[in-house]
Amino acid sequence: MDFLDNLFIGLSVALDPARLLFCFVGVLIGTLVGILPGLGPTAAISLLLPSTFHLDPTSAIIMLGGIYYGAMYGGSMTSILVNIPGESASVVTCLDGYQMARQGRAGPALGISAFGSFIAGTISVLGLALISPPLARFALKFGPPEYFALIFCGLSILIYLASASILKAVMMALVGLFLGLMGTDFVSGELRFTFGSNTLLDGVGMVPVVMGLFGVAEVLENLEKGINRNVFKTSFDRLFPNAEDWKRSAGPIARGTVIGFFLGILPGGGALISSFASYAIEKKISKHPEKFGTGAIEGVAGPEAANNSATGGAFIPLLTFGIPANVVMALVLGALMIHGIQPGPLLIKQHPDLFWGVVASMYIGNVMLLILNLPMIPLWVKILKIPYPVLFPLILLFCLVGVYSLNNNYVEIIIMALFGIFGYLMKKFGYEAAPLVFALVLCPILENAFRQSLMLSYGDLSIFFTRPISLAFMATGIVLFALPVFTTVRRRMMERLPAEQD
Amino acid sequence: MTRKFRVSMVLTLALLVVSTWVGSLTISSPVVAATKAEYPTKPITLVVPMSPGGGTDVVGRMIANEMSQYLPNKVIVLNKPGGAGITGIQEVAIAEPDGYTLLFLTATPIVQTYATKKRVNYKDFLLLGLVDKDSFVLVVPKNAKWATSDEFFKEAKEKPGKVRLGHPGVGTSVHLVVPMLEKYTGAKFQQVPFAGSNPTHMALLGGHIDAGITTVGDVAALVKAGDIRMLALSGESRWKEYPDVPTFKEKGIDVGILHWRGIWARKETPVPILDILEETIRKAANSQSYRDTMIKAGKIPDNIVGRTILQERLKKEDSSIKEALMRLNLLQE
Numbered sequence: 001m002d003f004l005d006n007l008f009i010g011l012s013v014a015l016d017p018a019r020l021l022f023c024f025v026g027v028l029i030g031t032l033v034g035i036l037p038g039l040g041p042t043a044a045i046s047l048l049l050p051s052t053f054h055l056d057p058t059s060a061i062i063m064l065g066g067i068y069y070g071a072m073y074g075g076s077m078t079s080i081l082v083n084i085p086g087e088s089a090s091v092v093t094c095l096d097g098y099q100m101a102r103q104g105r106a107g108p109a110l111g112i113s114a115f116g117s118f119i120a121g122t123i124s125v126l127g128l129a130l131i132s133p134p135l136a137r138f139a140l141k142f143g144p145p146e147y148f149a150l151i152f153c154g155l156s157i158l159i160y161l162a163s164a165s166i167l168k169a170v171m172m173a174l175v176g177l178f179l180g181l182m183g184t185d186f187v188s189g190e191l192r193f194t195f196g197s198n199t200l201l202d203g204v205g206m207v208p209v210v211m212g213l214f215g216v217a218e219v220l221e222n223l224e225k226g227i228n229r230n231v232f233k234t235s236f237d238r239l240f241p242n243a244e245d246w247k248r249s250a251g252p253i254a255r256g257t258v259i260g261f262f263l264g265i266l267p268g269g270g271a272l273i274s275s276f277a278s279y280a281i282e283k284k285i286s287k288h289p290e291k292f293g294t295g296a297i298e299g300v301a302g303p304e305a306a307n308n309s310a311t312g313g314a315f316i317p318l319l320t321f322g323i324p325a326n327v328v329m330a331l332v333l334g335a336l337m338i339h340g341i342q343p344g345p346l347l348i349k350q351h352p353d354l355f356w357g358v359v360a361s362m363y364i365g366n367v368m369l370l371i372l373n374l375p376m377i378p379l380w381v382k383i384l385k386i387p388y389p390v391l392f393p394l395i396l397l398f399c400l401v402g403v404y405s406l407n408n409n410y411v412e413i414i415i416m417a418l419f420g421i422f423g424y425l426m427k428k429f430g431y432e433a434a435p436l437v438f439a440l441v442l443c444p445i446l447e448n449a450f451r452q453s454l455m456l457s458y459g460d461l462s463i464f465f466t467r468p469i470s471l472a473f474m475a476t477g478i479v480l481f482a483l484p485v486f487t488t489v490r491r492r493m494m495e496r497l498p499a500e501q502d
Numbered sequence: 503m504t505r506k507f508r509v510s511m512v513l514t515l516a517l518l519v520v521s522t523w524v525g526s527l528t529i530s531s532p533v534v535a536a537t538k539a540e541y542p543t544k545p546i547t548l549v550v551p552m553s554p555g556g557g558t559d560v561v562g563r564m565i566a567n568e569m570s571q572y573l574p575n576k577v578i579v580l581n582k583p584g585g586a587g588i589t590g591i592q593e594v595a596i597a598e599p600d601g602y603t604l605l606f607l608t609a610t611p612i613v614q615t616y617a618t619k620k621r622v623n624y625k626d627f628l629l630l631g632l633v634d635k636d637s638f639v640l641v642v643p644k645n646a647k648w649a650t651s652d653e654f655f656k657e658a659k660e661k662p663g664k665v666r667l668g669h670p671g672v673g674t675s676v677h678l679v680v681p682m683l684e685k686y687t688g689a690k691f692q693q694v695p696f697a698g699s700n701p702t703h704m705a706l707l708g709g710h711i712d713a714g715i716t717t718v719g720d721v722a723a724l725v726k727a728g729d730i731r732m733l734a735l736s737g738e739s740r741w742k743e744y745p746d747v748p749t750f751k752e753k754g755i756d757v758g759i760l761h762w763r764g765i766w767a768r769k770e771t772p773v774p775i776l777d778i779l780e781e782t783i784r785k786a787a788n789s790q791s792y793r794d795t796m797i798k799a800g801k802i803p804d805n806i807v808g809r810t811i812l813q814e815r816l817k818k819e820d821s822s823i824k825e826a827l828m829r830l831n832l833l834q835e
Contacts, residue, residue, distance in 0.1 A: 042554070045554070046554035046555070046581060049554065049563065050563065050567070050579075053567060140704065140707050140708035141708055142708070143705060143708050143710030144705075144710065184585070184586070186672070186695060186697070187672055187695055188672070189617065189618075189672055189673055189832060198584075198585060198588065198589060198592065201584060201585035201588065201589070202584045202585060267700070267701065267704060317704075321703075321704075321707065321724070321729075322723045322724070323700045323703060323704055324555070324700060327553065327555070330553065330554075330555035330556060330700075331554050331555035332555070333555055334554060334555030334556065334559055334560045334563075335555070337560045337799040337800070337801075338560055338563060338564065338795070338799065340794075340795055340798025340799055341798070341799075342722065342723045342726075342798075342799060342800040343723060344722075344723025344724055344726065344727055345723070345724065345727035345729060346723065346726060346727050387506060389506045389507065389509060389510030389513075390509070390510060390513060392510070393510065393513050393514040393517050394517075396514075397517050397521065400521070401521075407582075407584075448697065452694055452695070452696070455666070455692060455693070455694045456666055456692075456694060456710060456711070458663070458664075458692065
């Protein structure tokens with residue numbers, strides 16, 4: 001069978017000892033880089049790109065790919081342990097993962113995250129191997145109107161992310177939207193709210209904002225409550241997930257994998273949207289939605305599976321069309337070009353050993369990551385035992401290094417500090433940071449998609465409703481927005497009836 | 503104060519001191535006055551104002567790698583994306599003009615001089631050498647109804663504002679070709695901007711736009727696979743590889759401008775250093791290994807070196823860029 005032949009080619013390429021070594025080096029670096037906040041796979045890959053010059057293309061891509069999905073594994077570590085997303089896609093893991101850590105359940109959180117990522121990563125590799133071409137063709141159908149509709153639908157999911165007041169979540173989302181508008185206008189080149197700063201030409205960066213809202217703000221809040229308080233429960237329940245954890249996580253992992261894979265294919269979509277979507281969906285279908293935000297393992301399992309599965313999906317547009325789905329894939333594209341390979345629709349035909357070798361090695365990489373991460377869990381958990389007075393300066397230094405390492409720009413440190421204070425105030429008054437981050441990241445895409453769509457339709461708004469995929473997402477989004485309003489109104493009406501009968 | 507509190511304060515202070523010290527080490531030490539015999543005494547930084555992995559970044563890395571073979575020290579690429587190139591250009595504009603900080607870019611400095619008020623001035627720089635060239639090309643999806651560029655422009659002229667033409671972003675060198683096409687053909691397009699050439703190509707493949715303007719190098723893979731067709735391209739003569747694709751000039755459309763990338767240095771850089779740089783660029787761009795790698799990656803190596811020759815070329819491009827910006831209402835005087 002064709003697939004088995006290809007698998008055989010792939011394995012024979014990937015199981016070469018030198019290639020296995022590169023795979024290992026890649027996932028190791030990826031994990032380390034994922035752990036360090038701010039410094040993401042993008043930075044690591046661009047730093048290592050020159051050193052791949054002297055390697056053969058397949059080994060180079062194996063290593064760089066390893067860094068990418070390794071970073072997804074590593075990013076969850078700091079999210080769970082210290083509430084700092086190591087990777088943008090790990091923001092959602094902070095919500096419940098960190099709470100689990102504070103309750104002494106860091107071990108199960110880390111464990112489920114590792115296993116979930118492994119399962120998702122494996123399945124997405126299978127998906128990549130089996131259904132790349134038809135999936136890629138499907139991805140092509142997503143034009144500007146479909147993107148707008150998708151993100152519109154995504155924003156409506158935001159409502160379900162809210163643990164507390166929906167009104168406050170929406171307010172934060174609007175703040176996020178406003179922040180996302182800052183920068184250079186896509187069409188006219190006009191500057192908006194850049195205050196004459198060069199740094200703000202491209203808008204407020206996501207990394208300083210996230211570091212501030214999640215990392216710095218958390219430290220500030222803990223400091224206020226008293227430095228000698230035990231931030232983390234010192235006795236640990238157990239180090240690994242038990243049967244009940246598995247039972248609760250099985251569904252989320254399965255759903256997260258599917259969501260992540262499909263959203264990862266869409267250029268610009270990717271791991272962040274898929275992890276948010278997974279979280280929201282798990283919360284919506286859970287029997288105990290109020291537990292989300294206080295340490296529900298489903299809130300870790302689903303998003304973690306989603307963001308790892310998205311890495312597999314992200315390779316598809318690159319390997320089938322030569323079009324990168326995100327910044328990391330663009331780097332891989334660059335690496336291919338430097339090695340004299342022109343990525344495009346002919347890549348699979350002209351370089352089958354490269355394609356199948358990379359696919360096989362992605363699976364091997366996932367196995368390596370699992371073996372690497374599991375024994376480390378007891379070690380990571382020990383970090384939480386460090387007295388908080390010693391831990392928090394380390395956390396702050398972490399954040400500083402993370403933000404500065406991006407662009408060597410001290411203005412971003414100031415932004416992080418400002419958002420740290422803002423985040424602290426938000427916590428005091430019960431406003432959540434997740435909707436803000438989500439809206440901040442999606443706003444530019446949303447706005448650009450909207451304007452492009454109107455250009456395509458010569459100004460006709462109906463374009464969002466005449467195209468099938470776009471109509472589907474718009475309708476879902478409208479329903480999701482309207483549903484809580486409808487339920488509340490109905491409930492109020494029911495409450496009023498008995499009183500009127502008296 | 504409890505003991506724990508004191509310990510933590512001391513630790514924080516220690517960390518602050520250490521990190522400041524480490525940070526200060528990275529501030530460059532005073533410049534050693536370089537003479538012709540000594541330059542370069544340390545690695546040279548080639549600033550690429552684009553994200554890693556993009557076309558400009560890839561070519562920049564290739565030429566940097568090649569130049570490193572001819573110099574006692576390496577040439578290292580530093581990516582400084584942002585502000586459509588402004589961040590990176592300014593990085594070089596404020597650095598010491600000692601020949602250790604160079605800029606690798608397209609004609610973007612010229613564009614940004616006129617498109618954004620007072621942020622950059624390309625006349626602060628000298629273009630030392632061009633190392634790649636590419637043609638701007640009009641492309642359509644494979645099953646588009648137009649077989650030739652004549653048919654295409656005819657329809658665009660008859661139905662102004664109806665033909666949807668995608669491009670990689672407002673103010674990019676590719677975008678500037680559009681008003682020039684409109685000027686010479688009388689056509690008027692519905693311009694749709696995208697964030698780079700990749701989204702533009704995706705939109706073409708998906709049939710969301712009717713046509714697109716891009717560069718041959720960027721779209722070559724898709725053309726070879728038959729998913730996209732080229733209708734006409736810029737330049738003086740047809741491409742060897744694509745003998746069936748006419749040039750705009752053949753069709754009476756005077757768009758001969760090419761897309762190029764080159765190395766810029768500050769104009770205050772000492773002349774002996776400029777000469778050494780030009781010599782190195784000439785050798786590197788002419789080397790077989792550079793040419794081979796570029797061609798395999800689907801790019802066209804070029805080798806036009808000499809700041810005086812290039813000065814003339816820049817003057818010509820200056821006026822056509824200004825005119826294109828004016829037509830797009832992007833000109834800021």
